[in-house]
Amino acid sequence: MSKKITISPITRLEGHGKIDIMLDDDGNVTDSYFQVVELRGFEKFCQGRPVEELPRIMPKICGVCPGAHHMASSKACDAVYNIEIPKAAENLRRLFYNAHMSHSHLLHFFALAAPDFVPGFDAEPGKRNILGLIEVLGLDTGKQVMKIRGYAQKIQSIIAGHAIHPVSSIPGGLSKPITKDQRDEIKKMSLEMREFAGVSIQLFKDLILANDKYKDMILSDTYIHKTYYMGMVDDNGKIDFYDGDIRVVDPMGEEFVEFKPENYLDHIAERVEPWTYLKFPYLKNVGWKGRVDGKESGIYRVNSLARLNASTGMSTALAQEAYEEFYSFFNTTIVHNTLAFHWARLIENLYACEEIVRLSHDDDIINPDVRVIPTETPGEGIGVVEAPRGTLYHHYKTDANGIVTDVNLIVATAQNNAGMDMSVRRAAKNLIKNGASDDAILDQIEMAFRAYDPCLACATHAMPGKMPMEVSILQNGQKIRSMKRK
């Protein structure tokens, strides 16, 4: 009798989802599905709104990366009004945005991902969380993590009013500059943040890479997929979270295409499947070939590892060193190891913190000239940033009064939908043998998607949004077991 394993809700991720795993008569995996189980409909209910309100509405897509939606939305609004914002406004937005990346990456690594390694996937589920992690690292380190991530939130709230659901970025710039006192406070925090970013990478090396069990996992075929990768780069091909061109590399690491964000529709299409609320974006010019990897399949991946792969490096000194160490560890120019997303995330955090130091130490950051008033008739605009979880596209059309008529969003996590689905299937096939599946195995399967830091809240913008996860095991169409975790 064939079986299905359901893990529900999948946990330690932002949103609602479940995993179904199908077994044959011998209890080996024949198929699996990574399902997102909700939707909210932002693209629909933003129609009819004044476009300048969207930078305040769109962040509500996601409380973990509201800053990314705030930025992409503001940039789309700038484009709708065909307006160039003052340099001081751009710098302030960049300062805000790097703080945002830092908050999100630290949150994911320490609160959501690290517990799979410390105390570990084989620890009891009740300990596999940030509190269990702190029991091992000590309360002082725990408090340090909280404090530094708190700094990242603080910087965002100083600039944008509030870190969760920022408000200050509007078409033409920002609603207010920062004061000298605020700038001094940010400067001080930035140095501690940069130092802790280095400590975090060291922790990763000491606790995970130095442990053969985890090192083998990272290198294991169970967690490898050879796909295309996408990321935003500056004029020198280095990673840029706020602005630039979109670069895509193929599974061999060769450039496939580099395009202007406003031309995204020439390169990306989205497929609908009836068994999930989340669409599957793919490279139009390669085509949809099903849920498979390789050069013939249009599936691409985004987020930290993809950005590293798609770029030629980092524009800051310490992050560049960390970048080089990363590629020399894998001894290759393109890394397909899904668990390496975690390491890449910490390298990006170091880059973000170096940028925060640089921008906050520049005297121009308190320049009050942070706004221009739009004068052109509004029409159509596309705003793209690298969200913590990958490239984020906002595309708006308005009538002549600036009232929104059409919205299209391609969020980061959706672009990893196929990647996550494949990763879960490969992990399940390699780990579940003859029906044997214990809690530690199921957690290792969850690790396959958790590496992507999936944000199903974001993903479900079009959906009714939710994603803790459930794994079901099915055999001959019958559910033989749902995973119970005790």
Place this chain on the structure above:
Amino acid sequence: MKNKIKIAINWAGACGGCDVAILDLEEKVFDITSIADIVYWPVAMDFKRKDLFDYDDKSIDITLFNGMIRTSEHKEDAQLLRKKSKVMIAFGSCACFGGIPGMANFTDKKGVFDCSYKDTASSFNPDNIFPEINVKKKSGTLTLPSFQNHVNTLDQVVDVDYFVPGCPPTYDIILKAVTIIAGYADNGDLPKKGTIIAGKNALCSECRRNNSMTSKVIEKIVRPHEKMIDPDICFLEQGIICMGPFTRSGCGSTCIDANMPCRGCFGPAENQYDQGTEAMSTFGSAVTTGQDDYIVRGEMLRPVNSIKDPLGTFYRFSLPNAIINKNMKDGK
């Protein structure tokens, strides 16, 4: 030492911001974990739904429930947690009033699906495929929760004891809730059922721009991106729509201090029945050409009509709770 109380934190149709707001308590999070065991928190912990079924009824002391209700799963979770919990708290604006995703109530399931899966520019869907509740595959049937026609608030689905508004609830408001939880852990005391844990009066009562307000009429509505906003003067004085007069205080005026007007996330103030109708009724008379004595109706209407989006402005966070809803559900 006394036994710790048990807390569950759940999200339904939500963005996760309410959960992150709890993490943003930073070290104060440990104040919660010192008096309470968190027995269910999908965003941060590995307990599964199956664990919830195993708890005895009323064995969870307090559930903090965030997010609106749109799918069958949201509803089932709300009912299950209500059954297992002594106290149910609607946490955040979505659970309290429907929140931002509640704006989708101007349309229905078909409107949302057509837009998301077909009409959006990058969707390539020539075969008109939409998500389905049951999909048969060779190896088994895949199921999805069903998608209701409209968004509901939490208290439209289950009995709610307390409300913590905010998008998300702010630091001070959450600490207030934690103090209440601590009091309960200590001696079992709870406030009166139905209490809204926030301020009472309208936001204007705590706004530092309040003293710049005069009683004159608004002659012209200006949108926030259309003028340089004076950071010290009341937004309404500057012709910019602000929901402060119709919104409960307690947020700490973070938007106002960022030089942006209130959009109403704390819901209606005490003694205000419906945020949107209060606002429409006030602006209906306050936004005029400013002529003395007698104004012909056509003259009066002109500036009011320059408010382009009454629904998205006055009901941004509270449409599922609004009195106009009933008509909308009846098909306009």
